[in-house]
Protein backbone atom coordinates (compact mmCIF):
# COMPACT_ATOMS: atom_id res chain seq x y z
CA UNK A 1 0.00 0.00 0.00
CA UNK A 2 1.34 3.35 -0.95
CA UNK A 3 1.16 6.13 1.54
CA UNK A 4 -1.66 8.59 0.96
CA UNK A 5 -0.25 11.94 0.05
CA UNK A 6 -1.62 15.27 1.09
CA UNK A 7 -4.33 16.32 -1.29
CA UNK A 8 -4.22 19.72 -2.89
CA UNK A 9 -7.71 20.97 -3.72
CA UNK A 10 -8.11 22.15 -7.27
CA UNK A 11 -10.63 23.98 -9.36
CA UNK A 12 -12.42 22.06 -12.03
CA UNK A 13 -11.48 23.99 -15.15
CA UNK A 14 -13.94 22.60 -17.60
CA UNK A 15 -15.82 19.44 -18.27
CA UNK A 16 -13.98 19.33 -21.61
CA UNK A 17 -11.15 17.43 -19.98
CA UNK A 18 -13.30 14.36 -19.72
CA UNK A 19 -15.86 14.71 -22.43
CA UNK A 20 -13.36 15.89 -25.00
CA UNK A 21 -10.91 13.63 -26.73
CA UNK A 22 -8.62 11.51 -24.64
CA UNK A 23 -5.16 12.94 -25.14
CA UNK A 24 -3.24 10.67 -22.80
CA UNK A 25 0.27 11.92 -22.11
CA UNK A 26 -0.24 15.40 -23.46
CA UNK A 27 -2.63 16.17 -20.66
CA UNK A 28 0.12 15.57 -18.17
CA UNK A 29 1.36 19.05 -19.05
CA UNK A 30 -1.90 20.91 -18.47
CA UNK A 31 -1.28 23.28 -15.53
CA UNK A 32 -3.40 23.59 -12.38
CA UNK A 33 -4.94 20.17 -12.70
CA UNK A 34 -4.69 17.77 -9.81
CA UNK A 35 -2.26 15.01 -10.52
CA UNK A 36 -3.53 12.64 -7.86
CA UNK A 37 -6.11 9.98 -7.45
CA UNK A 38 -6.79 8.13 -4.20
CA UNK A 39 -8.44 4.75 -4.32
CA UNK A 40 -9.95 2.66 -1.53
CA UNK A 41 -10.16 -0.87 -2.87
CA UNK A 42 -11.10 -4.30 -1.68
CA UNK A 43 -9.55 -5.94 -4.76
CA UNK A 44 -6.05 -7.29 -4.54
CA UNK A 45 -5.42 -8.77 -7.98
CA UNK A 46 -2.21 -8.37 -10.00
CA UNK A 47 -4.24 -7.14 -12.96
CA UNK A 48 -5.53 -4.16 -10.96
CA UNK A 49 -2.02 -3.19 -9.88
CA UNK A 50 -0.75 -3.50 -13.43
CA UNK A 51 -3.58 -1.42 -14.91
CA UNK A 52 -3.17 1.23 -12.22
CA UNK A 53 0.49 1.70 -13.11
CA UNK A 54 -0.44 1.86 -16.79
CA UNK A 55 -2.99 4.56 -15.95
CA UNK A 56 -0.27 6.48 -14.10
CA UNK A 57 2.06 6.27 -17.09
CA UNK A 58 -0.62 7.27 -19.57
CA UNK A 59 -1.96 10.24 -17.61
CA UNK A 60 0.84 11.43 -15.34
CA UNK A 61 -1.59 11.07 -12.44
CA UNK A 62 -0.20 9.53 -9.26
CA UNK A 63 -2.53 6.88 -7.89
CA UNK A 64 -2.47 6.11 -4.18
CA UNK A 65 -4.09 2.87 -3.18
CA UNK A 66 -5.44 1.86 0.21
CA UNK A 67 -6.36 -1.80 0.27
CA UNK A 68 -8.64 -3.37 2.89
CA UNK A 69 -11.86 -5.34 3.39
CA UNK A 70 -14.99 -3.71 1.95
CA UNK A 71 -16.73 -3.23 5.30
CA UNK A 72 -13.61 -1.68 6.81
CA UNK A 73 -13.33 0.72 3.90
CA UNK A 74 -16.99 1.69 4.19
CA UNK A 75 -16.52 2.40 7.89
CA UNK A 76 -13.43 4.45 7.10
CA UNK A 77 -15.33 6.51 4.52
CA UNK A 78 -18.13 7.10 7.02
CA UNK A 79 -15.82 8.18 9.82
CA UNK A 80 -13.64 10.36 7.61
CA UNK A 81 -16.62 12.13 6.05
CA UNK A 82 -15.65 15.35 4.27
CA UNK A 83 -12.01 14.85 5.25
CA UNK A 84 -11.67 11.53 3.47
CA UNK A 85 -8.76 11.42 1.03
CA UNK A 86 -10.57 8.78 -1.06
CA UNK A 87 -11.79 9.63 -4.55
CA UNK A 88 -12.89 6.16 -5.61
CA UNK A 89 -14.36 3.20 -3.77
CA UNK A 90 -13.74 -0.17 -5.43
CA UNK A 91 -15.20 -3.46 -4.27
CA UNK A 92 -16.07 -6.94 -5.52
CA UNK A 93 -19.57 -6.98 -4.16
CA UNK A 94 -22.67 -5.23 -5.49
CA UNK A 95 -24.24 -5.21 -2.03
CA UNK A 96 -21.39 -3.09 -0.69
CA UNK A 97 -21.70 -0.72 -3.63
CA UNK A 98 -25.41 -0.44 -2.89
CA UNK A 99 -24.63 0.19 0.76
CA UNK A 100 -22.10 2.90 -0.10
CA UNK A 101 -24.81 4.60 -2.17
CA UNK A 102 -27.45 4.23 0.55
CA UNK A 103 -25.09 5.65 3.18
CA UNK A 104 -24.57 8.73 1.01
CA UNK A 105 -20.89 7.96 0.50
CA UNK A 106 -20.96 8.22 -3.30
CA UNK A 107 -21.72 10.81 -5.96
CA UNK A 108 -23.11 10.28 -9.44
CA UNK A 109 -20.77 9.38 -12.29
CA UNK A 110 -21.25 12.02 -14.96
CA UNK A 111 -19.79 10.38 -18.07
CA UNK A 112 -22.95 8.88 -19.60
CA UNK A 113 -21.08 7.69 -22.67
CA UNK A 114 -18.86 5.48 -20.54
CA UNK A 115 -21.75 4.22 -18.44
CA UNK A 116 -23.60 3.17 -21.56
CA UNK A 117 -20.84 0.67 -22.32
CA UNK A 118 -22.11 -1.32 -19.34
CA UNK A 119 -25.42 -3.24 -19.45
CA UNK A 120 -28.06 -1.66 -17.20
CA UNK A 121 -28.44 -4.78 -15.03
CA UNK A 122 -24.86 -4.51 -13.75
CA UNK A 123 -24.74 -0.83 -12.86
CA UNK A 124 -26.65 1.46 -10.56
CA UNK A 125 -29.85 2.87 -12.03
CA UNK A 126 -28.98 6.34 -10.69
CA UNK A 127 -25.33 6.18 -11.87
CA UNK A 128 -23.79 6.08 -8.39
CA UNK A 129 -21.67 3.06 -9.31
CA UNK A 130 -20.78 0.87 -12.23
CA UNK A 131 -19.31 -2.58 -12.49
CA UNK A 132 -16.18 -3.21 -14.49
CA UNK A 133 -16.23 -7.03 -14.32
CA UNK A 134 -18.58 -9.75 -13.16
CA UNK A 135 -18.33 -13.42 -12.20
CA UNK A 136 -20.79 -16.28 -11.93
CA UNK A 137 -21.17 -18.49 -8.85
CA UNK A 138 -21.10 -21.87 -10.58
CA UNK A 139 -20.83 -25.59 -9.81
CA UNK A 140 -17.53 -27.31 -10.61
CA UNK A 141 -17.55 -31.08 -11.01
CA UNK A 142 -15.29 -33.90 -12.16
CA UNK A 143 -15.83 -34.47 -15.90
CA UNK A 144 -15.00 -38.14 -15.55
CA UNK A 145 -17.35 -38.80 -12.64
CA UNK A 146 -20.43 -36.60 -12.64
CA UNK A 147 -23.21 -36.73 -15.19
CA UNK A 148 -24.17 -33.06 -15.72
CA UNK A 149 -27.78 -34.09 -16.34
CA UNK A 150 -27.98 -34.73 -12.57
CA UNK A 151 -27.26 -31.02 -11.94
CA UNK A 152 -29.91 -28.33 -11.97
CA UNK A 153 -30.24 -25.58 -9.36
CA UNK A 154 -28.76 -24.12 -6.18
CA UNK A 155 -31.98 -25.23 -4.50
CA UNK A 156 -31.39 -28.83 -5.59
CA UNK A 157 -28.09 -29.00 -3.63
CA UNK A 158 -30.20 -29.25 -0.47
CA UNK A 159 -31.84 -32.47 -1.68
CA UNK A 160 -30.82 -35.52 0.39
CA UNK A 161 -29.55 -37.20 -2.81
CA UNK A 162 -26.42 -35.01 -2.43
CA UNK A 163 -25.69 -36.13 1.13
CA UNK A 164 -21.94 -35.94 1.82
CA UNK A 165 -21.21 -34.51 -1.65
CA UNK A 166 -21.33 -30.73 -1.46
CA UNK A 167 -18.19 -28.63 -1.08
CA UNK A 168 -18.49 -24.97 -0.25
CA UNK A 169 -16.42 -22.49 1.70
CA UNK A 170 -17.47 -20.66 4.86
CA UNK A 171 -20.61 -18.53 5.00
CA UNK A 172 -18.45 -15.73 6.40
CA UNK A 173 -17.19 -15.20 2.85
CA UNK A 174 -18.89 -12.43 0.87
CA UNK A 175 -19.35 -14.65 -2.22
CA UNK A 176 -21.59 -16.99 -0.22
CA UNK A 177 -23.28 -14.13 1.61
CA UNK A 178 -24.30 -12.64 -1.74
CA UNK A 179 -25.51 -16.05 -2.94
CA UNK A 180 -27.65 -16.48 0.19
CA UNK A 181 -29.04 -12.95 -0.24
CA UNK A 182 -30.00 -13.83 -3.83
CA UNK A 183 -31.77 -16.96 -2.57
CA UNK A 184 -33.75 -14.92 -0.02
CA UNK A 185 -34.67 -12.47 -2.77
CA UNK A 186 -35.87 -15.32 -5.02
CA UNK A 187 -37.46 -17.72 -2.52
CA UNK A 188 -38.06 -15.84 0.72
CA UNK A 189 -36.58 -16.26 4.18
CA UNK A 190 -38.20 -19.49 5.28
CA UNK A 191 -37.38 -21.40 2.10
CA UNK A 192 -33.80 -20.13 2.26
CA UNK A 193 -33.46 -21.23 5.87
CA UNK A 194 -34.58 -24.72 4.85
CA UNK A 195 -32.17 -24.61 1.93
CA UNK A 196 -29.27 -23.78 4.25
CA UNK A 197 -30.29 -26.63 6.57
CA UNK A 198 -30.30 -29.07 3.64
CA UNK A 199 -27.03 -27.75 2.25
CA UNK A 200 -25.28 -28.02 5.61
CA UNK A 201 -26.61 -31.58 5.98
CA UNK A 202 -25.18 -32.43 2.54
CA UNK A 203 -21.70 -30.98 3.04
CA UNK A 204 -18.81 -33.32 2.31
CA UNK A 205 -16.87 -31.69 5.14
CA UNK A 206 -16.99 -28.75 7.47
CA UNK A 207 -16.28 -25.64 5.33
CA UNK A 208 -12.62 -24.79 4.98
CA UNK A 209 -10.32 -23.18 2.44
CA UNK A 210 -11.13 -20.87 -0.45
CA UNK A 211 -13.11 -21.45 -3.64
CA UNK A 212 -10.27 -23.22 -5.44
CA UNK A 213 -9.80 -25.59 -2.50
CA UNK A 214 -13.38 -26.78 -2.94
CA UNK A 215 -12.77 -27.80 -6.55
CA UNK A 216 -9.47 -29.45 -5.61
CA UNK A 217 -11.43 -31.51 -3.08
CA UNK A 218 -13.76 -32.60 -5.89
CA UNK A 219 -10.83 -34.04 -7.83
CA UNK A 220 -9.42 -35.57 -4.63
CA UNK A 221 -12.74 -37.42 -4.28
CA UNK A 222 -13.74 -35.72 -1.01
CA UNK A 223 -17.00 -34.49 -2.53
CA UNK A 224 -18.73 -34.20 -5.86
CA UNK A 225 -19.94 -30.64 -6.41
CA UNK A 226 -18.01 -27.49 -5.55
CA UNK A 227 -19.65 -24.09 -5.41
CA UNK A 228 -17.10 -21.71 -6.90
CA UNK A 229 -16.67 -18.43 -8.76
CA UNK A 230 -16.24 -18.91 -12.51
CA UNK A 231 -12.93 -17.06 -12.88
CA UNK A 232 -11.12 -19.51 -10.61
CA UNK A 233 -11.65 -22.25 -13.15
CA UNK A 234 -10.06 -20.06 -15.84
CA UNK A 235 -7.19 -19.29 -13.51
CA UNK A 236 -6.64 -22.96 -12.70
CA UNK A 237 -6.74 -24.09 -16.34
CA UNK A 238 -4.13 -21.44 -17.19
CA UNK A 239 -2.15 -21.69 -13.96
CA UNK A 240 1.64 -21.70 -13.93
CA UNK A 241 1.36 -24.34 -11.19
CA UNK A 242 1.24 -27.77 -12.89
CA UNK A 243 -0.77 -29.34 -10.05
CA UNK A 244 -3.42 -26.67 -10.28
CA UNK A 245 -3.53 -26.96 -14.06
CA UNK A 246 -4.09 -30.69 -13.75
CA UNK A 247 -7.04 -30.14 -11.43
CA UNK A 248 -8.46 -27.45 -13.70
CA UNK A 249 -8.31 -29.69 -16.73
CA UNK A 250 -10.33 -32.40 -14.98
CA UNK A 251 -13.08 -30.01 -13.96
CA UNK A 252 -16.19 -29.00 -15.82
CA UNK A 253 -18.47 -26.09 -15.15
CA UNK A 254 -22.23 -26.01 -14.67
CA UNK A 255 -24.37 -22.88 -14.67
CA UNK A 256 -27.21 -23.46 -12.18
CA UNK A 257 -30.84 -22.31 -12.51
CA UNK A 258 -30.74 -21.91 -16.27
CA UNK A 259 -34.36 -23.02 -16.60
CA UNK A 260 -35.45 -20.49 -14.01
CA UNK A 261 -34.15 -17.13 -12.82
CA UNK A 262 -30.57 -17.74 -14.01
CA UNK A 263 -27.16 -18.15 -12.39
CA UNK A 264 -26.19 -15.84 -9.53
CA UNK A 265 -23.51 -13.34 -10.46
CA UNK A 266 -21.69 -10.68 -8.54
CA UNK A 267 -19.72 -7.74 -9.82
CA UNK A 268 -16.57 -5.82 -9.19
CA UNK A 269 -17.46 -2.19 -9.36
CA UNK A 270 -16.57 1.33 -8.39
CA UNK A 271 -18.08 4.63 -7.45
CA UNK A 272 -16.74 8.15 -6.94
CA UNK A 273 -16.85 9.14 -3.29
CA UNK A 274 -19.17 11.92 -2.15
CA UNK A 275 -16.29 14.14 -1.03
CA UNK A 276 -13.77 13.26 -3.72
CA UNK A 277 -11.21 16.03 -4.28
CA UNK A 278 -10.11 14.63 -7.63
CA UNK A 279 -13.40 14.01 -9.39
CA UNK A 280 -12.09 14.46 -12.93
CA UNK A 281 -9.26 12.03 -12.34
CA UNK A 282 -11.73 9.55 -10.88
CA UNK A 283 -13.96 9.89 -13.96
CA UNK A 284 -10.90 9.37 -16.11
CA UNK A 285 -9.97 6.26 -14.16
CA UNK A 286 -13.45 4.81 -14.63
CA UNK A 287 -13.16 5.47 -18.35
CA UNK A 288 -9.75 3.81 -18.36
CA UNK A 289 -10.94 0.71 -16.47
CA UNK A 290 -13.88 0.36 -18.86
CA UNK A 291 -11.82 0.93 -22.02
CA UNK A 292 -11.61 -1.97 -24.46
CA UNK A 293 -7.92 -2.31 -23.75
CA UNK A 294 -8.32 -2.68 -19.98
CA UNK A 295 -11.42 -4.83 -20.32
CA UNK A 296 -9.60 -7.24 -22.61
CA UNK A 297 -6.91 -7.57 -19.98
CA UNK A 298 -9.43 -8.26 -17.19
CA UNK A 299 -10.91 -10.94 -19.42
CA UNK A 300 -7.63 -12.59 -20.38
CA UNK A 301 -5.62 -12.21 -17.20
CA UNK A 302 -8.25 -12.63 -14.50
CA UNK A 303 -10.86 -14.67 -16.44
CA UNK A 304 -13.67 -12.41 -15.23
CA UNK A 305 -16.47 -11.42 -17.56
CA UNK A 306 -15.80 -7.91 -18.89
CA UNK A 307 -18.55 -5.40 -18.05
CA UNK A 308 -18.01 -3.50 -21.32
CA UNK A 309 -20.51 -5.05 -23.70
CA UNK A 310 -18.19 -4.57 -26.68
CA UNK A 311 -15.49 -6.78 -25.17
CA UNK A 312 -15.53 -10.56 -25.37
CA UNK A 313 -14.70 -12.92 -22.52
CA UNK A 314 -11.49 -14.95 -22.65
CA UNK A 315 -11.71 -17.84 -25.15
CA UNK A 316 -11.64 -20.48 -22.37
CA UNK A 317 -14.45 -18.66 -20.62
CA UNK A 318 -16.35 -18.35 -23.91
CA UNK A 319 -15.97 -22.10 -24.43
CA UNK A 320 -18.19 -22.65 -21.38
CA UNK A 321 -21.03 -21.09 -23.36
CA UNK A 322 -23.43 -18.25 -22.74
CA UNK A 323 -25.61 -18.39 -19.69
CA UNK A 324 -28.68 -16.72 -18.32
CA UNK A 325 -27.87 -14.27 -15.53
CA UNK A 326 -30.07 -14.07 -12.42
CA UNK A 327 -32.28 -11.11 -13.20
CA UNK A 328 -32.25 -9.95 -9.58
CA UNK A 329 -31.23 -6.31 -9.42
CA UNK A 330 -27.79 -6.52 -7.87
CA UNK A 331 -28.32 -3.61 -5.53
CA UNK A 332 -31.23 -5.61 -4.04
CA UNK A 333 -28.65 -7.96 -2.53
CA UNK A 334 -27.93 -5.48 0.22
CA UNK A 335 -31.49 -5.78 1.52
CA UNK A 336 -31.08 -9.43 2.49
CA UNK A 337 -27.42 -9.58 3.40
CA UNK A 338 -27.67 -9.29 7.16
CA UNK A 339 -30.60 -11.67 7.39
CA UNK A 340 -28.67 -14.25 5.36
CA UNK A 341 -25.57 -13.98 7.53
CA UNK A 342 -27.60 -14.50 10.69
CA UNK A 343 -29.49 -17.44 9.20
CA UNK A 344 -26.34 -19.17 7.95
CA UNK A 345 -24.86 -18.79 11.40
CA UNK A 346 -27.99 -20.09 13.13
CA UNK A 347 -28.15 -23.12 10.84
CA UNK A 348 -24.53 -24.13 11.35
CA UNK A 349 -22.99 -23.11 8.01
CA UNK A 350 -19.57 -22.33 9.43
Ligand code: FE
Pocket residue numbers: 229
Ligand atom coordinates in the same frame (compact mmCIF):
# COMPACT_ATOMS: atom_id res chain seq x y z
FE1 FE B 1 -12.00 -14.21 -5.54
